[in-house]
Amino acid sequence: MTTINVPAPAVPAPTHADPAAYRSRAVRTVPRWWRDASAAAFWVVLLWVTALWVANGGVQDLGSVAGALTSTGRLTGLIASALLLVQVFLMARVPWFEQAWGQDELARTHRLVGFTSFNLLWAHIVLITLGYAAGTPTGIWGTLVDLVLHYPGMLLATAGTVALCLVVVTSVRRARRRLRYESWHLIHLYGYLGAGLALPHQLWTGQEFLASTASTIFWWSLYAACAAAVLVFRIGVPAWRSLRAPLRVASVVTEGPGVTSVVVAGRGVEKLDVAAGQFLQWRFLDGPGWSRAHPYSLSAAPDGRTLRITAAEVGDGTARLATMEPGTRVLIEGPYGRLHPGVRTRRKVLLMGAGIGITPIRALLEGLDQDPGDVVVVHRAHSRDQFVFAGELFELAREKGARYVTVEGPRVPGRDSWLPAAAAHLTDAQALGQLVPDVAERDIFLCGAPTWMDAARRAALDCGVPSDHIHLELFEY
Known part of the structure:
Protein backbone atom coordinates (compact mmCIF):
# COMPACT_ATOMS: atom_id res chain seq x y z
CA MET A 1 0.00 0.00 0.00
CA THR A 2 1.25 3.47 -0.84
CA THR A 3 1.21 5.47 2.37
CA ILE A 4 2.57 9.00 2.35
CA ASN A 5 3.07 11.47 5.13
CA VAL A 6 2.29 14.75 3.44
CA PRO A 7 4.37 17.68 4.69
CA ALA A 8 2.67 20.92 5.57
CA PRO A 9 2.80 23.28 2.57
CA ALA A 10 3.76 26.92 2.79
CA VAL A 11 0.21 28.24 2.77
CA PRO A 12 -1.55 30.33 5.39
CA ALA A 13 -3.60 28.53 7.98
CA PRO A 14 -7.38 28.71 7.74
CA THR A 15 -8.67 32.15 8.69
CA HIS A 16 -11.56 30.84 10.79
CA ALA A 17 -11.84 32.02 14.35
CA ASP A 18 -11.70 29.24 16.88
CA PRO A 19 -14.09 29.95 19.75
CA ALA A 20 -14.02 26.71 21.70
CA ALA A 21 -17.44 27.29 23.22
CA TYR A 22 -19.10 27.45 19.82
CA ARG A 23 -17.19 24.56 18.30
CA SER A 24 -17.98 22.26 21.22
CA ARG A 25 -21.71 22.54 20.66
CA ALA A 26 -23.23 19.21 19.68
CA VAL A 27 -26.25 18.85 17.44
CA ARG A 28 -29.12 17.27 19.29
CA THR A 29 -29.68 14.02 17.47
CA VAL A 30 -33.17 12.65 17.05
CA PRO A 31 -33.27 9.08 18.44
CA ARG A 32 -33.21 6.37 15.77
CA TRP A 33 -36.46 4.95 17.11
CA LEU A 52 -61.40 1.86 3.54
CA TRP A 53 -61.45 -0.15 0.33
CA VAL A 54 -62.76 -3.24 2.16
CA ALA A 55 -65.34 -1.22 4.12
CA ASN A 56 -66.71 0.27 0.91
CA GLY A 57 -67.40 -3.00 -0.86
CA GLY A 58 -64.01 -3.74 -2.38
CA VAL A 59 -64.12 -7.45 -1.58
CA GLN A 60 -67.79 -7.90 -2.50
CA ASP A 61 -67.14 -6.43 -5.96
CA LEU A 62 -64.71 -9.23 -6.82
CA GLY A 63 -67.54 -11.58 -7.85
CA SER A 64 -67.49 -10.73 -11.56
CA VAL A 65 -64.73 -10.08 -14.07
CA ALA A 66 -65.71 -6.45 -14.56
CA GLY A 67 -66.18 -5.96 -10.83
CA ALA A 68 -62.85 -7.60 -9.99
CA LEU A 69 -60.97 -5.45 -12.50
CA THR A 70 -62.66 -2.24 -11.35
CA SER A 71 -62.34 -3.02 -7.63
CA THR A 72 -58.67 -4.01 -7.92
CA GLY A 73 -58.10 -0.88 -9.96
CA ARG A 74 -59.62 1.19 -7.17
CA LEU A 75 -57.31 -0.45 -4.62
CA THR A 76 -54.16 0.11 -6.69
CA GLY A 77 -55.21 3.73 -7.23
CA LEU A 78 -55.74 4.27 -3.51
CA ILE A 79 -52.38 2.80 -2.57
CA ALA A 80 -50.66 4.70 -5.40
CA SER A 81 -52.18 7.95 -4.09
CA ALA A 82 -51.10 7.23 -0.54
CA LEU A 83 -47.57 6.33 -1.65
CA LEU A 84 -47.35 9.47 -3.76
CA LEU A 85 -48.19 11.57 -0.71
CA VAL A 86 -45.72 9.61 1.43
CA GLN A 87 -43.10 10.24 -1.25
CA VAL A 88 -43.75 13.98 -1.14
CA PHE A 89 -43.59 13.98 2.66
CA LEU A 90 -40.30 12.06 2.70
CA MET A 91 -38.54 14.82 0.74
CA ALA A 92 -40.24 17.73 2.49
CA ARG A 93 -37.13 17.99 4.71
CA VAL A 94 -39.05 17.76 7.96
CA PRO A 95 -36.19 18.10 10.50
CA TRP A 96 -37.18 15.26 12.80
CA PHE A 97 -37.51 12.75 9.97
CA GLU A 98 -34.38 13.95 8.21
CA GLN A 99 -32.31 13.65 11.38
CA ALA A 100 -33.72 10.22 12.21
CA TRP A 101 -33.21 8.76 8.73
CA GLY A 102 -30.48 10.86 7.18
CA GLN A 103 -31.21 12.56 3.88
CA ASP A 104 -29.39 9.92 1.83
CA GLU A 105 -31.56 7.13 3.28
CA LEU A 106 -34.67 9.25 2.83
CA ALA A 107 -33.68 9.81 -0.80
CA ARG A 108 -33.28 6.06 -1.41
CA THR A 109 -36.63 5.34 0.28
CA HIS A 110 -38.20 8.18 -1.71
CA ARG A 111 -36.93 6.57 -4.92
CA LEU A 112 -38.28 3.12 -3.99
CA VAL A 113 -41.66 4.49 -2.92
CA GLY A 114 -41.81 6.64 -6.05
CA PHE A 115 -41.29 3.81 -8.51
CA GLY A 135 -69.46 -3.44 -19.11
CA THR A 136 -69.80 -1.23 -22.22
CA PRO A 137 -69.91 -1.87 -25.99
CA THR A 138 -67.46 0.94 -26.79
CA GLY A 139 -64.33 -1.15 -26.31
CA ILE A 140 -61.13 -0.30 -24.50
CA TRP A 141 -60.15 2.81 -26.46
CA GLY A 142 -63.67 4.19 -26.48
CA THR A 143 -63.91 3.67 -22.73
CA LEU A 144 -60.57 5.36 -22.16
CA VAL A 145 -61.60 8.40 -24.23
CA ASP A 146 -64.93 8.56 -22.42
CA LEU A 147 -63.23 8.43 -19.01
CA VAL A 148 -60.80 11.20 -19.87
CA LEU A 149 -63.27 13.55 -21.55
CA HIS A 150 -66.47 13.06 -19.56
CA TYR A 151 -65.55 12.19 -15.98
CA PRO A 152 -64.94 15.11 -13.56
CA GLY A 153 -61.30 15.98 -13.03
CA MET A 154 -59.96 13.41 -15.47
CA LEU A 155 -58.35 15.92 -17.82
CA LEU A 156 -56.42 17.33 -14.89
CA ALA A 157 -55.52 13.80 -13.74
CA THR A 158 -54.25 13.00 -17.24
CA ALA A 159 -52.02 16.08 -17.19
CA GLY A 160 -50.80 15.05 -13.75
CA THR A 161 -49.99 11.56 -15.02
CA VAL A 162 -47.95 13.04 -17.88
CA ALA A 163 -46.02 15.18 -15.38
CA LEU A 164 -45.32 12.16 -13.19
CA CYS A 165 -44.18 10.14 -16.22
CA LEU A 166 -41.68 12.88 -17.04
CA VAL A 167 -40.32 12.78 -13.48
CA VAL A 168 -40.05 8.98 -13.38
CA VAL A 169 -38.43 8.60 -16.80
CA THR A 170 -35.73 11.14 -15.91
CA SER A 171 -35.18 9.42 -12.55
CA VAL A 172 -34.09 6.15 -14.15
CA ARG A 173 -30.38 5.94 -13.42
CA ARG A 174 -29.28 5.74 -17.05
CA ALA A 175 -31.33 8.82 -17.97
CA ARG A 176 -30.33 10.59 -14.75
CA ARG A 177 -26.64 10.27 -15.60
CA ARG A 178 -27.22 11.98 -18.97
CA LEU A 179 -28.85 15.01 -17.42
CA ARG A 180 -27.22 17.95 -15.75
CA TYR A 181 -28.15 18.24 -12.07
CA GLU A 182 -29.82 21.58 -12.79
CA SER A 183 -32.06 20.09 -15.52
CA TRP A 184 -32.94 17.04 -13.43
CA HIS A 185 -33.80 19.24 -10.44
CA LEU A 186 -36.12 21.44 -12.52
CA ILE A 187 -37.91 18.45 -14.08
CA HIS A 188 -38.27 16.81 -10.67
CA LEU A 189 -40.39 19.72 -9.45
CA TYR A 190 -43.14 18.50 -11.80
CA GLY A 191 -43.78 15.77 -9.24
CA LEU A 203 -62.13 13.97 -4.53
CA TRP A 204 -64.84 14.24 -7.20
CA THR A 205 -65.06 10.64 -8.42
CA GLY A 206 -63.20 8.41 -5.97
CA GLN A 207 -65.62 6.13 -4.13
CA GLU A 208 -63.32 5.69 -1.14
CA PHE A 209 -62.90 9.47 -0.90
CA LEU A 210 -66.65 10.16 -0.79
CA ALA A 211 -68.15 7.07 0.85
CA SER A 212 -68.05 8.38 4.42
CA THR A 213 -67.14 11.39 6.49
CA ALA A 214 -64.19 9.45 7.94
CA SER A 215 -62.85 8.74 4.43
CA THR A 216 -63.15 12.35 3.36
CA ILE A 217 -61.47 13.63 6.54
CA PHE A 218 -58.68 11.07 6.20
CA TRP A 219 -57.78 11.97 2.62
CA TRP A 220 -58.11 15.71 3.10
CA SER A 221 -55.92 15.47 6.22
CA LEU A 222 -53.29 13.46 4.36
CA TYR A 223 -53.14 15.99 1.53
CA ALA A 224 -53.15 18.91 3.98
CA ALA A 225 -50.30 17.41 6.02
CA CYS A 226 -48.14 16.92 2.93
CA ALA A 227 -48.92 20.39 1.59
CA ALA A 228 -48.16 21.95 4.98
CA ALA A 229 -44.87 20.05 5.25
CA VAL A 230 -43.73 21.31 1.84
CA LEU A 231 -44.84 24.91 2.46
CA VAL A 232 -43.34 25.07 5.94
CA PHE A 233 -40.10 23.12 5.60
CA ARG A 234 -39.23 23.57 1.92
CA ILE A 235 -40.23 27.23 1.70
CA GLY A 236 -41.05 28.84 5.05
CA VAL A 237 -38.22 27.62 7.27
CA PRO A 238 -35.44 28.21 4.66
CA ALA A 239 -36.78 31.73 4.01
CA TRP A 240 -36.88 32.46 7.73
CA ARG A 241 -33.35 31.13 8.26
CA SER A 242 -31.98 33.16 5.37
CA LEU A 243 -33.63 36.32 6.72
CA ARG A 244 -32.48 35.53 10.25
CA ALA A 245 -28.89 34.98 9.12
CA PRO A 246 -28.33 37.10 5.98
CA LEU A 247 -25.21 35.61 4.43
CA ARG A 248 -22.89 36.95 1.75
CA VAL A 249 -19.82 35.57 0.04
CA ALA A 250 -16.73 36.77 1.90
CA SER A 251 -14.02 35.16 -0.22
CA VAL A 252 -13.41 32.62 -2.98
CA VAL A 253 -10.27 30.46 -2.96
CA THR A 254 -8.95 28.04 -5.58
CA GLU A 255 -7.81 24.93 -3.67
CA GLY A 256 -6.50 23.00 -6.68
CA PRO A 257 -7.36 22.04 -10.25
CA GLY A 258 -11.15 22.32 -10.53
CA VAL A 259 -11.64 22.67 -6.75
CA THR A 260 -12.99 25.87 -5.19
CA SER A 261 -13.75 26.98 -1.64
CA VAL A 262 -16.28 29.68 -0.82
CA VAL A 263 -16.35 31.37 2.58
CA VAL A 264 -19.60 33.04 3.57
CA ALA A 265 -20.20 35.34 6.51
CA GLY A 266 -22.88 37.59 7.89
CA ARG A 267 -24.87 38.65 10.89
CA GLY A 268 -26.59 35.68 12.48
CA VAL A 269 -24.21 32.89 11.47
CA GLU A 270 -23.89 32.01 15.14
CA LYS A 271 -27.67 31.37 15.24
CA LEU A 272 -27.46 28.56 12.71
CA ASP A 273 -27.52 25.22 14.50
CA VAL A 274 -25.02 23.60 12.14
CA ALA A 275 -22.27 21.12 13.05
CA ALA A 276 -19.05 19.96 11.45
CA GLY A 277 -19.72 17.35 8.77
CA GLN A 278 -23.23 18.49 7.90
CA PHE A 279 -24.34 19.95 4.58
CA LEU A 280 -26.72 22.67 3.53
CA GLN A 281 -28.58 23.46 0.33
CA TRP A 282 -27.04 26.62 -1.14
CA ARG A 283 -28.39 29.23 -3.54
CA PHE A 284 -26.08 32.01 -4.71
CA LEU A 285 -27.96 35.04 -6.04
CA ASP A 286 -25.46 35.82 -8.77
CA GLY A 287 -27.62 35.46 -11.87
CA PRO A 288 -29.43 32.76 -13.87
CA GLY A 289 -29.66 29.44 -12.07
CA TRP A 290 -29.86 30.95 -8.59
CA SER A 291 -33.21 29.25 -7.92
CA ARG A 292 -31.71 25.74 -8.01
CA ALA A 293 -30.17 24.70 -4.71
CA HIS A 294 -27.00 22.60 -4.54
CA PRO A 295 -25.92 20.43 -1.58
CA TYR A 296 -22.45 21.34 -0.29
CA SER A 297 -20.89 20.08 2.94
CA LEU A 298 -19.00 22.34 5.27
CA SER A 299 -15.26 21.93 4.74
CA ALA A 300 -14.37 23.61 8.03
CA ALA A 301 -15.96 23.36 11.45
CA PRO A 302 -18.36 26.27 12.02
CA ASP A 303 -16.87 28.93 14.28
CA GLY A 304 -19.88 31.21 14.74
CA ARG A 305 -18.54 33.79 12.28
CA THR A 306 -18.08 32.11 8.91
CA LEU A 307 -19.03 28.97 7.01
CA ALA A 312 -15.07 20.06 -7.28
CA GLU A 313 -16.23 21.26 -10.68
CA VAL A 314 -18.66 18.65 -12.01
CA GLY A 315 -21.38 20.81 -13.60
CA ASP A 316 -22.70 24.29 -14.14
CA GLY A 317 -23.55 24.84 -10.48
CA THR A 318 -20.12 23.93 -9.14
CA ALA A 319 -18.36 25.75 -12.00
CA ARG A 320 -20.07 28.98 -10.92
CA LEU A 321 -18.35 28.86 -7.55
CA ALA A 322 -14.98 29.73 -9.09
CA THR A 323 -16.37 32.95 -10.58
CA MET A 324 -18.38 33.99 -7.54
CA GLU A 325 -17.94 37.63 -6.54
CA PRO A 326 -17.46 38.61 -2.87
CA GLY A 327 -20.62 40.25 -1.61
CA THR A 328 -22.96 37.87 -3.45
CA ARG A 329 -26.10 37.20 -1.42
CA VAL A 330 -26.55 33.60 -0.25
CA LEU A 331 -29.71 31.69 0.65
CA ILE A 332 -29.52 28.44 2.59
CA GLU A 333 -31.62 25.43 3.56
CA GLY A 334 -30.58 23.16 6.36
CA PRO A 335 -28.42 21.99 8.00
CA TYR A 336 -28.99 18.37 6.99
CA GLY A 337 -27.28 15.03 7.40
CA ARG A 338 -26.20 12.63 10.12
CA LEU A 339 -22.48 12.92 9.39
CA HIS A 340 -21.70 15.00 12.47
CA PRO A 341 -20.28 14.58 15.98
CA GLY A 342 -23.75 14.12 17.47
CA VAL A 343 -24.05 10.56 16.07
CA ARG A 344 -20.74 9.49 17.59
CA THR A 345 -21.00 6.42 19.85
CA ARG A 346 -17.34 5.76 20.72
CA ARG A 347 -14.40 7.81 21.86
CA LYS A 348 -12.11 6.46 19.16
CA VAL A 349 -12.95 7.51 15.61
CA LEU A 350 -11.72 6.65 12.10
CA LEU A 351 -12.38 9.31 9.45
CA MET A 352 -12.12 8.09 5.85
CA GLY A 353 -12.50 10.36 2.84
CA ALA A 354 -11.86 9.96 -0.89
CA GLY A 355 -11.57 12.70 -3.50
CA ILE A 356 -13.72 15.73 -2.78
CA GLY A 357 -15.43 13.62 -0.08
CA ILE A 358 -12.59 14.72 2.19
CA THR A 359 -14.36 18.06 2.78
CA PRO A 360 -16.74 16.98 5.58
CA ILE A 361 -13.98 14.73 6.95
CA ARG A 362 -11.70 17.76 7.29
CA ALA A 363 -14.50 19.60 9.13
CA LEU A 364 -15.06 16.62 11.43
CA LEU A 365 -11.36 16.41 12.28
CA GLU A 366 -11.50 20.04 13.31
CA GLY A 367 -14.81 19.82 15.14
CA LEU A 368 -14.59 16.53 17.05
CA ASP A 369 -13.85 16.62 20.75
CA ASP A 385 -2.12 16.69 -6.77
CA GLN A 386 -5.64 15.54 -5.86
CA PHE A 387 -5.04 15.51 -2.10
CA ARG A 403 -2.90 10.31 12.95
CA TYR A 404 -3.12 11.31 9.29
CA VAL A 405 -2.50 8.76 6.54
CA THR A 406 -2.77 9.21 2.79
CA VAL A 407 -3.44 6.39 0.33
CA GLU A 408 -2.46 7.26 -3.23
CA GLY A 409 -2.83 5.65 -6.62
CA PRO A 410 -5.28 4.56 -9.30
CA ARG A 411 -7.95 2.18 -8.09
CA VAL A 412 -7.64 -1.60 -8.18
CA PRO A 413 -8.77 -2.83 -11.61
CA GLY A 414 -11.41 -5.52 -11.87
CA ARG A 415 -12.97 -5.19 -8.44
CA ASP A 416 -14.85 -2.66 -6.34
CA SER A 417 -12.30 -1.64 -3.76
CA TRP A 418 -11.33 1.36 -1.67
CA LEU A 419 -7.65 0.55 -2.33
CA PRO A 420 -5.15 1.63 -4.99
CA ALA A 421 -3.75 -0.85 -7.50
CA ALA A 422 -0.48 -1.03 -5.54
CA ALA A 423 -2.38 -2.78 -2.74
CA ALA A 424 -4.27 -5.23 -4.96
CA HIS A 425 -2.55 -8.17 -3.25
CA LEU A 426 -4.47 -7.36 -0.06
CA THR A 427 -8.15 -7.73 0.60
CA ASP A 428 -9.95 -4.53 1.55
CA ALA A 429 -10.34 -5.73 5.14
CA GLN A 430 -6.69 -6.80 5.45
CA ALA A 431 -5.51 -3.38 4.28
CA LEU A 432 -7.84 -1.56 6.66
CA GLY A 433 -6.72 -3.76 9.53
CA GLN A 434 -3.05 -3.05 8.76
CA LEU A 435 -3.60 0.70 8.59
CA VAL A 436 -5.79 0.87 11.71
CA PRO A 437 -5.24 -2.24 13.87
CA ASP A 438 -7.92 -1.24 16.40
CA VAL A 439 -10.52 -0.39 13.75
CA ALA A 440 -13.11 -2.66 15.39
CA GLU A 441 -13.05 -0.39 18.44
CA ARG A 442 -13.80 2.79 16.51
CA ASP A 443 -16.69 4.72 15.05
CA ILE A 444 -16.17 5.18 11.31
CA ALA A 449 -17.98 8.22 -4.25
CA PRO A 450 -20.82 5.72 -3.61
CA THR A 451 -18.89 2.65 -4.85
CA TRP A 452 -15.85 3.65 -2.80
CA MET A 453 -17.95 4.06 0.33
CA HIS A 471 -21.75 6.72 9.54
CA LEU A 472 -21.91 7.93 5.96
CA GLU A 473 -23.74 10.38 3.70
CA LEU A 474 -24.63 9.85 0.05
CA PHE A 475 -25.26 12.73 -2.34
CA GLU A 476 -26.41 10.61 -5.30
CA TYR A 477 -30.19 10.87 -5.78
Missing part, protein backbone atom coordinates in the same frame (compact mmCIF):
# COMPACT_ATOMS: atom_id res chain seq x y z
CA TRP A 34 -38.12 7.88 15.34
CA ARG A 35 -37.28 6.10 12.11
CA ASP A 36 -39.05 2.95 13.29
CA ALA A 37 -42.04 5.00 14.47
CA SER A 38 -42.31 6.84 11.14
CA ALA A 39 -42.01 3.56 9.22
CA ALA A 40 -44.80 2.12 11.38
CA ALA A 41 -46.94 5.19 10.63
CA PHE A 42 -46.28 4.63 6.93
CA TRP A 43 -47.64 1.08 7.12
CA VAL A 44 -50.62 2.23 9.21
CA VAL A 45 -51.57 4.63 6.40
CA LEU A 46 -51.46 1.82 3.83
CA LEU A 47 -53.46 -0.51 6.09
CA TRP A 48 -56.06 2.21 6.69
CA VAL A 49 -56.36 2.83 2.94
CA THR A 50 -56.90 -0.88 2.39
CA ALA A 51 -59.45 -0.96 5.21
CA THR A 116 -43.75 1.61 -6.59
CA SER A 117 -46.36 4.36 -6.64
CA PHE A 118 -45.82 4.94 -10.37
CA ASN A 119 -46.22 1.23 -11.20
CA LEU A 120 -49.41 1.05 -9.13
CA LEU A 121 -50.69 4.20 -10.83
CA TRP A 122 -50.41 2.53 -14.23
CA ALA A 123 -51.97 -0.64 -12.84
CA HIS A 124 -54.87 1.55 -11.66
CA ILE A 125 -55.30 3.13 -15.10
CA VAL A 126 -55.19 -0.20 -16.94
CA LEU A 127 -57.46 -2.09 -14.53
CA ILE A 128 -60.07 0.66 -14.29
CA THR A 129 -60.18 1.01 -18.07
CA LEU A 130 -60.53 -2.75 -18.57
CA GLY A 131 -63.17 -2.99 -15.86
CA TYR A 132 -65.31 -0.21 -17.34
CA ALA A 133 -64.77 -1.54 -20.87
CA ALA A 134 -66.06 -4.97 -19.81
CA TYR A 192 -45.54 18.36 -7.07
CA LEU A 193 -47.62 19.42 -10.06
CA GLY A 194 -48.58 15.82 -10.79
CA ALA A 195 -49.69 15.20 -7.21
CA GLY A 196 -51.69 18.43 -7.17
CA LEU A 197 -53.46 17.79 -10.48
CA ALA A 198 -54.59 14.34 -9.35
CA LEU A 199 -56.41 15.69 -6.29
CA PRO A 200 -59.64 16.98 -7.97
CA HIS A 201 -60.20 13.67 -9.80
CA GLN A 202 -59.87 11.71 -6.58
CA ARG A 308 -16.80 27.41 4.37
CA ILE A 309 -17.80 25.02 1.60
CA THR A 310 -15.58 23.33 -0.98
CA ALA A 311 -16.62 21.64 -4.22
CA GLN A 370 -10.73 14.45 21.02
CA ASP A 371 -7.63 13.59 22.97
CA PRO A 372 -4.33 12.61 21.34
CA GLY A 373 -4.69 9.21 19.67
CA ASP A 374 -8.49 9.24 19.51
CA VAL A 375 -8.76 10.03 15.80
CA VAL A 376 -7.22 8.49 12.68
CA VAL A 377 -7.75 10.10 9.25
CA VAL A 378 -7.36 8.05 6.06
CA HIS A 379 -7.24 10.25 2.96
CA ARG A 380 -7.63 8.50 -0.42
CA ALA A 381 -6.84 10.12 -3.78
CA HIS A 382 -5.86 9.08 -7.29
CA SER A 383 -2.69 11.18 -7.40
CA ARG A 384 -0.67 13.53 -5.22
CA VAL A 388 -7.34 18.44 -1.36
CA PHE A 389 -6.64 20.05 2.04
CA ALA A 390 -3.61 17.84 2.64
CA GLY A 391 -1.74 20.71 4.28
CA GLU A 392 -4.66 21.70 6.50
CA LEU A 393 -5.30 18.10 7.49
CA PHE A 394 -1.64 17.61 8.34
CA GLU A 395 -1.61 20.71 10.54
CA LEU A 396 -4.90 19.86 12.23
CA ALA A 397 -3.75 16.30 12.91
CA ARG A 398 -0.50 17.56 14.42
CA GLU A 399 -2.36 20.11 16.54
CA LYS A 400 -4.90 17.61 17.88
CA GLY A 401 -2.66 14.58 18.19
CA ALA A 402 -4.49 12.67 15.45
CA PHE A 445 -17.20 8.23 9.28
CA LEU A 446 -17.10 7.78 5.48
CA CYS A 447 -17.47 10.20 2.61
CA GLY A 448 -16.60 9.70 -1.06
CA ASP A 454 -19.64 0.71 -0.25
CA ALA A 455 -16.23 -0.96 -0.47
CA ALA A 456 -14.92 0.83 2.62
CA ARG A 457 -18.07 -0.03 4.55
CA ARG A 458 -17.79 -3.72 3.62
CA ALA A 459 -14.16 -3.71 4.73
CA ALA A 460 -15.10 -2.19 8.08
CA LEU A 461 -17.86 -4.75 8.61
CA ASP A 462 -15.42 -7.55 7.76
CA CYS A 463 -13.06 -6.12 10.37
CA GLY A 464 -15.74 -6.47 13.03
CA VAL A 465 -17.15 -2.94 13.14
CA PRO A 466 -20.90 -3.09 13.95
CA SER A 467 -23.05 -1.39 11.31
CA ASP A 468 -24.46 1.07 13.88
CA HIS A 469 -20.95 2.48 14.30
CA ILE A 470 -20.50 3.28 10.60
